[in-house]
Amino acid sequence: MAIAEVEKQGVGVSMLRKEDDRLLRGRGQFVGDVRLAGMKDVAFVRSPIAHARVKGVHPPEDLRSQVVTAADLEGVKPIRAVSGLAGFKPSDQPVLAFEKVRQVGELLAMCVADTRAAAEDIAARVELDLEELPAVHDMIAARDKDAPLLHEDWGDNVFLETFVDVNIEAAFDAPIKITREIKTARQSMAPMEGRGTVAYWDKRMEQLVLISGSQMPHIVRTGLAECLGLGQHQVRIVSPDVGGGFGYKGILLPEDICLGWYAMRCGHPVRWIEDRREHLTAGANCREHHYVITAYADRDGKLRGIDCEATVDSGAYSSYPFSACLEAAQVASILPGPYDFPSYRCRTWSVATNKCPILPYRGVARTGVCYALELVLDAVAREAGLEPHEVRLKNLVQPDQMPFDNITRKHFDSGDYPEALQRAIEAIDVKAIRERQKRGEENGRLIGVGHSIYCEQGAHGTSVYSGWGIPMVPGHEQATARMTPDGGLELRVGVHSHGQSMETTLPQIAHEILGIDISKIKLVHGDTEYTPYSTGSWGSRCAVMAGGAVAAASRDVASRARKIGAHLLQVHVDDVELVGGRVKGPSGSVSLEEIAHTWYRLPQNLPDDVDPRGLEGTVGHKPKRDTGTFSYAAHAAVVAVDPENGDIEILDYVIVEDGGKLINPMVVDGQIYGGLAQGIGTALYEEMNFDSSGQPLASTFADYLLPGPTEVPAPRLDHMETVSPYTEFGVKGIGEGGAIAPPAAIGNAVNDALKDLGAELVRTPMTPRRVLEAIFAATNADSQDHSDRGGRT
Amino acid sequence: MKPVNFDYARPKDVAGVISLIGDESRVVKILAGGQSLGPMLNMRLVQPDLVVDITGIEELRQVEDRADEVGIGGCVTHSDIEDLRVADVTRGALPKVAAGIAYRAVRNRGTIGGSITHADPSADWISILSAIGATVTLRGPDGVRSLAVEDYMLGALEADLRLGELLVSVNVPKLGPAARWGYYKSCRKTGEFAHAIGAFLIDPDRDVCRAVFGATESKPLVVSEAGDLIGRTGERDLAQGFDSRRADELIRDNGMNDPIDRQIHVAALRRALEQSGTV
Structure with missing residues (x-):
């Protein structure tokens, strides 16, 4: 009977999602649910104009300490997302705009107050001196020689032009030639939860902690540390429950850097929760x-x-x-x-x-x-x-x-x-x-x-992404599997679920190999402090990459558990197999619970030549x-x-x-x-x-x-x-x-x-x-x- | 997206409201169901000094049965009408239209008076109430006055409301036993504001024949003697008598220049007529 139940939990089984018990009862914890003592709210002053020279950003004198402008952000580097493709022109995205604004909604100042409403009151009082420039709103017209320039030093408005030709001339004599001009509209992707960030300085860990729904906490850590001039060990990204991402939560936002910079100096946590107007017009x-x-x-x-x-x-x-x-x-x-x-x-x-x-x-x-x-x-x-x-x-x-x-x-x-x-x-x-x-x-x-x-x-x-020269070329994906003393299992992965059901599916993979009941397998993810480095959740990669890594790590643990099990059964390791959460010998078997208990609590019963890495391992994976x-x-x-x-x-x-x-x-x-x-x-x-x-x-x-x-x-x-x-x-x-x-x-x-x-x-x-x-x-x-x-x- | 600070008052009677809203020196907004005002406050599109909440006023939630009409208090909600907590005198017209307004959550709070005072051209009440021939009663410091619904709306988001005035009731005529009505709206999705509305009423006992082109740029176009346009009242299949060319000319002459807009509006009215054929 135990085996029959076990078979219902592995790869290929339509199990109910473990995370739904929490999420469907409204007990998830999203960024907006985080409450920290002394936390203050942020509202941003955003450009009302699409293209303008910034002549001045003037906070009200009486509230100067609650407003941050570009002039304050000494030492903060702009966001620079390059590509290694030949001819790519990089752009510097300022954290807070100073010379120019290049889109409606671009950040000009950050206002901090006890509540969001009060922060918005301050934002309304920040005076902007913007000299409007002709805007480029049409991508085809933007390629014209006389189009206004966004990034003047480029000489045109083209980030990158690519060209490929595989013998097209051979097709020219085809009897049917159909040409169409086809367009897809600009959209704004709409996860139910927008962006949001809570930032504070953890004095004991000497770390900037950023709590932000993110598909790729490790990449955000790297980018944030670089912009703020911090060592990466000084930054921790926590991605709690994420209410949909679809790509939008794979992005390092200027807002994140602003909050991080401020949190390092102000002595209290700060929070920015994106509202839907910001989301639609300035974000996604x-x-x-x-x-x-x-x-x-x-x-x-x-x-x-x-x-x-x-x-x-x-x-x-x-x-x-x-x-x-x-x-x-x-x-x-x-x-x-x-x-x-x-x-x-x-x-x-x-x-x-x-x-x-x-x-x-x-x-x-x-x-x-x-x-x-x-x-x-x-x-x-x-x-x-x-x-x-x-x-x-x-x-x-x-x-x-x-x-x-x-x-x-x-x-x-x-x-x-x-x-x-x-x-x-x-x-x-x-x-x-x-x-x-x-x-x-x-x-x-x-x-x-x-x-x-x-x-x-x-x-x-x-092999695909290295040629792109982007900041997130994926290599081996890693996972950690660690048995707990009671025979349960922790899995640690650097990808993050923003709705993919990984708290269920990755344990299913571990279950397939170890046979541990899925209720005893805990997925730990969404925190750079606790998980292996990963480029994160994007490109339809988690099941293949993190799933493969979980399988590899589970097998690694399984092989060590088998050895301990064989010793406890007093048989040779070649004579045992791991089935349904038990190591079985020619006669008799021992459960993984007993094996874990022995490793953690009764080490005196282990063989002399036991693998000292125990029942925990981090293993990397790449497909063939x-x-x-x-x-x-x-x-x-x-x-x-x-x-x-x-x-x-x-x-x-x-x-x-x-x-x-x-x-x-x-x-x-x-x-x-x-x-x-x-x-x-x-x-x-x-x-x-x-x-x-x-x-x-x-x-x-x-x-x-x-x-x-x-x-x-x-x-x-x-x-x-x-x-x-x-x-x-x-x-x-x-x-x-x-x-x-x-x-x-x-x-x-x-x-x-x-x-x-x-x-x-x-x-x-x-x-x-x-x-x-x-x-x-x-x-x-x-x-x-x-x-x-x-x-x- | 949070409102500015404002004062809040919740008077117990209409006189209390009138005493608060007649002061020109401050910006005052009336809060009924809040389904439009709420978002506008949050987006700071309106930044009032004072919000007067009228939902605590019993009179505005009452329905008064008069000889040839009912007076529906301004704070009666769409779902009150949908669920027939308000007795229907329109042979099903108002409950049916109410049930198609936005979403249930909106209908639970949104009010009939709030909707027509907000005066969104795409909203439902303004069109169907114009077709039915409803009036509004306004009370202010200078007394009471009544207006036809279509005259109360001056234009997009603009109602004929003088300083210190409050809409207290919407007065809906009791339709005759042979009355027929129709209502059709084109929406891109369920619950969305319409981009075209057609509505009509034929009430032979009262010699009323009205048609409405709604969800235009501004106030709905009301044809109060619509017999020639929508056919003779005795016909079983009303759409048979519909003169679409005349309808097209009519809305073109009233400023609807775009032929696609005209086609959708003419179709909406014709479909309203087709619906009535099966009443």
Whole structure:
């Protein structure tokens, strides 16, 4: 019976999440829950202007001691997130602005008071002398020679330009040539918990302690120490419960440095809790891409080549640690998607504008890439008179080609992409939809079916990132496993869960190896003081890297426990095995509890040659190849478009995913549901607009629309399991994928619905107005020129 | 995002409110449900010297049954109406619209008087109450006056409220047994403010036929003699008689220049009519 229970807790089991007992009862501890004696609140004075010379920042004389300006921050270095890619121009992001401000919301002064309201009162009294400069709000115009310059010493507004050409000329004679200009809106990712920081100086430890919800505490420590001129041993980062990150909590903020600097001097803790206006207008921007993409194909739909110019609006500064070229530079390497074609050219620009720095957001760069490529493939299908999935099936990398090195030398580890697509096509029932389209809808709505497929590199390591020269090249990932005297287990990892369920899934891995009941396995993470160094939680890497490290550390402990167990059983170590939490010999067994008790409490009973490292060990892990795992998924959507008022309703949604071996399938389902919600936000709702002076136009969730429960359908999920040949248990990174494919699948479904009208949407979000604009444009084009294929909006 | 310091008062009666809000020298805001004022305070879009909380006034939570109308106190909440704690005299119109306002949490606190005084063009009450032909009663230092709801709203976020005046009730006519109404709003998502509203009322017994284009840039466009626009009152299927070209011209002549906006608004009214066909 004990063994039966044990089997329900290991790798592959859909266990309920351990952390939910705390989180669902409202007993989590987030930054905003931290209460420290004497703590004061911070409000920042932020620039109301997108681009200006700073002539002066004048605190009220009577409150001078409660206001910090750039002039006070002697010795504090600006944030500098470089890339080693050739031609990258670094930006200095001042902690508090002094010469210039380059975005609305940039910090100009920090105000400290007993309450946030009082701090805001002080902030309102700080006088700003700003001389407005022309703002750069459009990334394409920003590349013009006569555009105003953000960073004058650069000579232009381009962080980085990249170029790759693989025999594109060979595609030029293709009979089908389809070009589209495609855009994804700027978004503001929206974790339920915003940013926040509590900082204090720990006198006994002689350390600056920063409590801040962070996906990567160790990287933040390194960056913070460098900016403040501290030794890294003098900085401790504590990341408590984190209410969603999605990339936003992987960033070292100027606010963190301000609070750290102040906490070292003021003798009391200080706190800044980001409000939603700061979050939307000054913080969490992401996603803004522009593509001019051309597909070359034969009449049978076989792709001959893809030619693309991609521009990413990187905003004013390069954010630490990812750098401003994270998105655009990746576009060039991942645009070919899961397809095999012979010719490729891509030029990319990472452009500086007077907006917030663009930050990595779940599915970094891939959501835009998938949208651009998959939309243009559907346009190819319409031109060729084929079903879109027929075109895809002609071009997908085939399972017998795996592992496969694609045209940009990405190494696809394993998978059956055509199978995933075919399952999605069957599940969504394209044939039935085509019949329904012929019949038409009584209420005049137009039905469309669309799909998209992608593959996503995750957990890629040293060989991929070393070339980037960023401050966070991952190497071996480490984990510590330590048995406690009562036979329990502590796991220590440097990654941090911001919703990934690691308090459940990593113990499942340890359980798989040691058989210790999961209730007795404690994950320790989110504190630089207690965990091995790690680049943190990003890039769909935790299951592969931290999971692999936990497996390695657990095996290490297991081997030592076996030796002690064999000694206690008076048999040779080769004659015992560790099963279900017991070391079993030819006759008799001894529990891990007894073994732990012996090591810690009865060392006199240990053999003379016992391994002195005991039941604790830190072990590093790298997969057999560090070029990454490639999970993938096919998404299919049925939509109804109302041609009268532009409304779009999602009628059905199917996802067929393959994440290799799933540690906890229920947790993966949760990741997919959440990702889908975000992908629907990208597709239909979320848009961070700016006016021509660089003013953000959405400062509340009344203006910045997020999908809610009534907008997100319950998708039908289907799982495939193609293990990775390179990782522990064959797992693949899967956390981001749900957010990648929905805009493309929904976009293609909308365009399918509108195809008889000759209308096509080529930008996100697909709002009612944009739907109607496309229909109006098509109708007008039709009345003027019957040969024109209509409007694209 | 915290409010400035302000004084707070919670009078027990309307006279107490009027005595507090007639002072020109200080900025005073009336707090009813707080569903708009709360965020505006927090964002410091308003920085009052004094907030007068009127939710403790019994009179404003009362409903008065009169001969041909009911007077709904200004502090009656959307959910009071949705849940029929207020007797319905509109053949289901007000409860139905109430149930579609924002989210339940908003409806539990938000008030009918607060909503129309806040005068957001996209909000529901202003459009449906205009269609129904409701009036408001205002009480101030110079006495009492009444206005049609559509006249009470002067423009976006602006109500015809004189210094010292308070909205005390919204007066809703009792509809005849043959009355038909319809209400349709285009929203990007559940609970969001509408970007187009169509509403109408046909009440043959009282010889009333009204149509409203709501969620415009400013106050709703009310057509008080809407017979030609929305068809003859005796027709079973009202949408059959709808003259969409005329509707389009009407809102264009009233300043709605964007053809997409016009299409969505015309469609909203037509759909309101289609709904009524099944009442």
